[in-house]
Amino acid sequence: MERYKILEELGDGTCGSVYKALNIGTSEIVAVKKMKRKFYYWEECVNLREVKSLRKLNHPNIIKLMEIVQENNELFFIFEYMEHNLYQIMKERQKSFSEEEIRGLMTQVLQGLAYVHKNGYFHRDLKPENLLVTNNTIKIADFGLARELSSMPPFTDYVSTRWYRAPEVLLQSSSYTPAIDMWAVGAILAELFTLCPIFPGQSEIDQLYKICCVLGAPDWNTFPGARNIARLVDISYSEIMPANLSDVIPNASLEAIDLIKQLCSWDPLKRPTADQCLQHPFFHVGKWIPHPPGDLLQLRLSNCGSKPILELNLWDYGTSRDDCFLGLTLAVNPSASNLDRVNKSQCTGEDIMFCSGVHDQSQQSVFWSLFPPDHHGITAPVDPSLSLSFSSMPHSTIEATAQSAGFGMASLQTSILDCPLLAMSSPFQQG
Numbered sequence: 451m452e453r454y455k456i457l458e459e460l461g462d463g464t465c466g467s468v469y470k471a472l473n474i475g476t477s478e479i480v481a482v483k484k485m486k487r488k489f490y491y492w493e494e495c496v497n498l499r500e501v502k503s504l505r506k507l508n509h510p511n512i513i514k515l516m517e518i519v520q521e522n523n524e525l526f527f528i529f530e531y532m533e534h535n536l537y538q539i540m541k542e543r544q545k546s547f548s549e550e551e552i553r554g555l556m557t558q559v560l561q562g563l564a565y566v567h568k569n570g571y572f573h574r575d576l577k578p579e580n581l582l583v584t585n586n587t588i589k590i591a592d593f594g595l596a597r598e599l600s601s602m603p604p605f606t607d608y609v610s611t612r613w614y615r616a617p618e619v620l621l622q623s624s625s626y627t628p629a630i631d632m633w634a635v636g637a638i639l640a641e642l643f644t645l646c647p648i649f650p651g652q653s654e655i656d657q658l659y660k661i662c663c664v665l666g667a668p669d670w671n672t673f674p675g676a677r678n679i680a681r682l683v684d685i686s687y688s689e690i691m692p693a694n695l696s697d698v699i700p701n702a703s704l705e706a707i708d709l710i711k712q713l714c715s716w717d718p719l720k721r722p723t724a725d726q727c728l729q730h731p732f733f734h735v736g737k738w739i740p741h742p743p744g745d746l747l748q749l750r751l752s753n754c755g756s757k758p759i760l761e762l763n764l765w766d767y768g769t770s771r772d773d774c775f776l777g778l779t780l781a782v783n784p785s786a787s788n789l790d791r792v793n794k795s796q797c798t799g800e801d802i803m804f805c806s807g808v809h810d811q812s813q814q815s816v817f818w819s820l821f822p823p824d825h826h827g828i829t830a831p832v833d834p835s836l837s838l839s840f841s842s843m844p845h846s847t848i849e850a851t852a853q854s855a856g857f858g859m860a861s862l863q864t865s866i867l868d869c870p871l872l873a874m875s876s877p878f879q880q881g
C-alpha cells in the first residue's frame with residue numbers, strides 16, 4: 451500500500467472505511483476501502499461477495515474495482531474515485547431537482563442495474579449513499595451485499611438499509627428477487643423529487659407502518675411464507691387509507707407518479723424490471739434530442755421562464771424528403787415579459803424566438819419557430835393559446851442552446867390538454 455498516499459476519510463461503513471488516496475506512481479486519485487475484518491488467506495479475499503460480483507461487472511454506471519491489495523492480514527480495495535454520493539448531494543441541495551435532471555440520474559442507475567440483474571446479481575443495498583456521482587455521471591457502488599441470483603434461498607441475512615428496504619424483506623419472505631432493488635429505486639426516485647425519504651421508518655415495524663401510510667394495507671396473500679406477516683396484520687387493523695401519491699410528491703409529473711407507484715408495489719411481481727422502467731413514459735416525455743453531428747438542436751424555453759416547456763422531437767418527423775422539407779412552426783402565446791426577454795436577448799428584431807437547423811444542408815433542415823400569436827399573420831385561436839402549424843419557412847441562422855427536447859406529438863398533446871392554458875387548437879397545416 452506504500453504506492454498510495456491516503457488523503458482523507460470519505461466514509462465509514464459497516465464493512466470498511468473508505469479513503470480518498472493518491473496513486474503516487476500515476477498521480478491518479480482513487481478511493482481505498484480498507485476492510486474492517488482481517489483476511490489471512492488470499493482465497494478468502496477473492497471469495498468475498500464484493501470481489502466476486504465486481505470482478506464480473508463492467509459497466510459505465512457501476513463503480514470500477516481497480517485493484518485488490520492484501521497486506522499484513524488486511525484487505526484493501528482500490529476503486530475509481532467519485533466526488534460525491536447522492537445522499538450528500540440531496541442533503542446540501544436547496545431546491546429540488548428538475549424532472550430532466552432526475553431522468554438523467556435515474557436512467558443511468560437503471561442502466562447499471564439492468565446490467566447487474568442481467569448478469570445474474572442483485573445489489574440488495576441500494577440507497578442514495580451507494581450511488582456515487584461525479585459531474586453528471588452516477589455509478590452504483592458497494593456491492594458488499596450483492597447476491598448471485600442463482601444462490602439458493604432462503605436469504606436470511608441482513609439486507610438493505612431500512613428506508614429503502616422492500617416489504618418482503620421487512621416481512622422476512624422466504625426468497626428475495628431483484629425486485630427488492632426495484633423497490634429501492636422507487637423510494638430513491640421519490641426522494642429525488644422531495645429531497646426527503648418517502649418511507650423514513652424508525653424501526654422495522656415503523657417502516658412497515660410508514661409504507662402502509664402511503665400505499666394502504668396490502669393484500670394478505672401477497673407474501674406467502676413471510677415469517678413476520680403478523681407485523682403487517684397488527685398494523686393493518688388500524689385501517690390505514692392510502693395517500694394520494696401526488697400529494698406526497700407534489701412536484702412530480704403524472705408519469706413519474708405512475709412509475710413510483712409501480713416500483714413501490716407491495717407485490718414484488720408487480721414491480722417493473724430495470725429494463726421495463728427504461729421503457730416507461732417517464733423516460734420518454736422530455737428526453738434530450740441527441741445532437742446531430744455538427745449541430746446543436748436546442749430549444750431554450752425554461753430559462754426564459756415560459757411555461758410550459760414545449761419539447762419536440764425531430765426524429766418523430768422521419769427523414770423522408772417531404773418530412774424534411776416541412777418547416778414546423780409552433781405558435782405559442784408566452785407571457786409578454788418572457789417574450790420581451792427572448793426577443794431582446796436573442797432575436798434582435800425578428801419574431802422568431804427559437805429555431806435551429808438540423809444539418810448544414812438547408813434543404814435537409816427541419817426547424818421550428820415560436821411566435822407571439824398575432825405576428826406575421828399567425829393569429830391566435832379564439833381561446834386556447836397554443837396552435838401548431840406546419841409551414842415552409844426560410845431557414846434561419848439564429849442559434850439557441852438546447853435545454854431540453856424531444857417528445858412526439860402524442861405526448862405533446864397529452865401534456866397540453868392537461869394544462870388549461872395550452873389546449874391544442876389549430877389543426878396542422880402543411881405548407
Ligand SMILES: Nc1ncnc2c1ncn2[C@@H]1O[C@H](COP(=O)(O)OP(=O)(O)OP(=O)(O)O)[C@@H](O)[C@H]1O
Pocket residue numbers: 460461462463464465466467468481483513529530531532533534535579580582591592593594
Ligand atoms: N469509489 C468511491 N469514491 C468516493 N467515495 C466512495 C467510494 N466508495 C465509497 N465511497 C464513500 O464511502 C462510503 C462508504 O462506502 P461503502 O458503502 O462502500 O462502505 P460499506 O462499509 O460497505 O458501507 P455500508 O455500511 O453502507 O455497507 C460511501 O457512502 C461513499 O460516500
